[in-house]
Amino acid sequence: xxxxxxxxGAQALNFIILVGLLKHFLxxxxxxxxxxxxxxxxxxxxxxxARRAEAGKERDEFARKNEEFxxxxxxxxxxxxxxxxxxxxxxxxxxxxAADALSVRRQTTLSNDARNLNQAIRQRAQQEVFAIARQxxxxxxxxxxxxxxxxxFLARLRAIDGTTKDGLANAxxxxxxxxxxxxxxxxxxxxxxxxxxxxxxxxxVEIRLRFETMPALVSGIxxxxxxxxxxxxxxxxxxxxxxxxxxxxxxxxxxxxxATPQSGK
Amino acid sequence: MHLSPDQIVFWQYGFFRINATIVFxxxxxxxxxxxxxxxxxxxxxxxxxxHWQNLIEIVVTxxxxxxxxxxLRQPGRYLGFLGTLFLFVATASLGTIIPGYEPPTGSLSTTxxxxxxxxxxxxxxxxxxxxxxxxxxSWLEPTFIMLPFNVISEVSRxxxxxxxxxxxxxxGTMIIGILLTITPFIFPLVxxxxxxxxxxxxxxxxxxxxxVYIAAATGTGARHLTxxxxxxxxxxx
Numbered sequence: 001x002x003x004x005x006x007x008x009g010a011q012a013l014n015f016i017i018l019v020g021l022l023k024h025f026l027x028x029x030x031x032x033x034x035x036x037x038x039x040x041x042x043x044x045x046x047x048x049x050a051r052r053a054e055a056g057k058e059r060d061e062f063a064r065k066n067e068e069f070x071x072x073x074x075x076x077x078x079x080x081x082x083x084x085x086x087x088x089x090x091x092x093x094x095x096x097x098a099a100d101a102l103s104v105r106r107q108t109t110l111s112n113d114a115r116n117l118n119q120a121i122r123q124r125a126q127q128e129v130f131a132i133a134r135q136x137x138x139x140x141x142x143x144x145x146x147x148x149x150x151x152x153f154l155a156r157l158r159a160i161d162g163t164t165k166d167g168l169a170n171a172x173x174x175x176x177x178x179x180x181x182x183x184x185x186x187x188x189x190x191x192x193x194x195x196x197x198x199x200x201x202x203x204x205v206e207i208r209l210r211f212e213t214m215p216a217l218v219s220g221i222x223x224x225x226x227x228x229x230x231x232x233x234x235x236x237x238x239x240x241x242x243x244x245x246x247x248x249x250x251x252x253x254x255x256x257x258x259a260t261p262q263s264g265k
Numbered sequence: 266m267h268l269s270p271d272q273i274v275f276w277q278y279g280f281f282r283i284n285a286t287i288v289f290x291x292x293x294x295x296x297x298x299x300x301x302x303x304x305x306x307x308x309x310x311x312x313x314x315x316h317w318q319n320l321i322e323i324v325v326t327x328x329x330x331x332x333x334x335x336x337l338r339q340p341g342r343y344l345g346f347l348g349t350l351f352l353f354v355a356t357a358s359l360g361t362i363i364p365g366y367e368p369p370t371g372s373l374s375t376t377x378x379x380x381x382x383x384x385x386x387x388x389x390x391x392x393x394x395x396x397x398x399x400x401x402x403s404w405l406e407p408t409f410i411m412l413p414f415n416v417i418s419e420v421s422r423x424x425x426x427x428x429x430x431x432x433x434x435x436x437g438t439m440i441i442g443i444l445l446t447i448t449p450f451i452f453p454l455v456x457x458x459x460x461x462x463x464x465x466x467x468x469x470x471x472x473x474x475x476x477v478y479i480a481a482a483t484g485t486g487a488r489h490l491t492x493x494x495x496x497x498x499x500x501x502x
Contacts, residue, residue: 008377012379015382019346027345030305031344
């Protein structure tokens with residue numbers, strides 16, 4: 001008999017025991033380990049996904065900030081450029097104004113200097129003219145400048161025509177104040193008396209006079225009363241002299257400018 | 266020459282008899298249990314693990330995958346029974362490389378015991394899965410006329426399981442024994458290698474057929490598979 005029923009029972013029992021043993025020692029631990037590993041891997045994958053998502057979020061945030069920064073930079077650059085343009089224009093205007101002011105001041109200074117120089121030349125020329133005249137008159141004609149001045153003045157007085165003479169006579173006679181006689185040089189008493197006598201004679205009336213010396217007076221002698229004035233002046237001579245001197249100076253400066261490039265050669 | 270290791274009796278007391286089949290079965294059980302406990306004692310749950318653990322995991326997940334391929338939706342439930350069937354039959358065959366070893370599956374008593382276990386397991390899992398009514402209803406399908414044929418098929422396929430395994434294992438051992446007496450060199454070695462292959466194939470067939478029967482009973486997989494269908498399996502010897 002090939003089948004031993006005791007062995008069949010024993011083997012069935014053995015098999016059932018083996019099932020229990022392997023379940024306990026093999027399948028359950030292995031399946032648990034696999035499940036744990038799968039859970040671990042799933043956790044790691046989820047973690048990786050989360051990190052990737054976070055990284056993507058951070059990347060987006062960074063890109064956004066970068067874009068924002070670029071925009072801000074462009075705006076600031078544009079603002080700065082505009083401000084620089086405005087500032088440049090302002091500085092240019094200020095410089096131009098300063099240059100204009102400087103130019104005006106310089107022009108003013110130059111014209112003042114020219115005026116002062118003219119004045120000085122005029123006074124010096126007058127002094128020189130008087131000195132030369134005085135010396136020449138003294139040497140050649142044995143007379144003084146004051147005397148000649150008085151004579152010329154009196155000659156002019158006598159030469160005035162009727163209308164002017166009447167107006168002057170009227171002014172001299174009706175004036176409440178004495179008539180003023182001003183001269184560049186101090187007139188001696190003799191000359192003063194001559195003038196007084198000549199006036200009394202010309203206008204046939206006793207005229208009150210007051211004498212004053214005024215060195216700055218260009219004209220030689222002048223008689224003024226109630227707005228009318230009779231004068232002999234060397235102002236025209238001086239003007240001619242000034243003109244001549246100015247011409248000489250201009251010619252000199254032009255020749256100096258022409259000479260400069262030549263001397264540089 | 267023994268036709269079955271049942272005939273090698275070590276100890277007997279009346280009906281109780283400790284023969285080579287039982288002793289070698291205990292040896293196989295000891296090897297499987299001790300080996301499993303040694304490997305699973307320090308199981309790594311992380312990504313780094315030992316070669317032995319890898320091997321065991323491949324075997325366990327391979328069995329699980331085979332069960333799932335048969336059509337059982339929750340292979341974890343049947344892994345204990347079907348996996349043990351495979352491991353026991355395979356280990357029993359592998360042992361033939363040890364001189365003096367008699368495979369317990371070469372005994373008709375063992376194969377009958379295993380077939381009876383399958384016979385009991387099929388209605389057990391069937392009732393557990395779809396209730397007693399649902400399971401009994403499957404006997405009347407497609408019509409009630411088929412009831413006697415279904416009963417016959419249930420018994421005959423159990424018998425076929427037992428005899429198939431026994432025939433293959435016993436014949437392998439017998440051929441090696443005969444060849445050893447005729448040509449003691451080379452040929453027995455070749456036949457041993459062939460026997461190992463046959464043993465693996467038989468373990469696979471036994472397990473897959475049991476899985477198919479259970480799948481038919483639980484209604485989760487291929488229903489109404491008859492022994493005729495299963496006989497068409499290319500591995501069937």
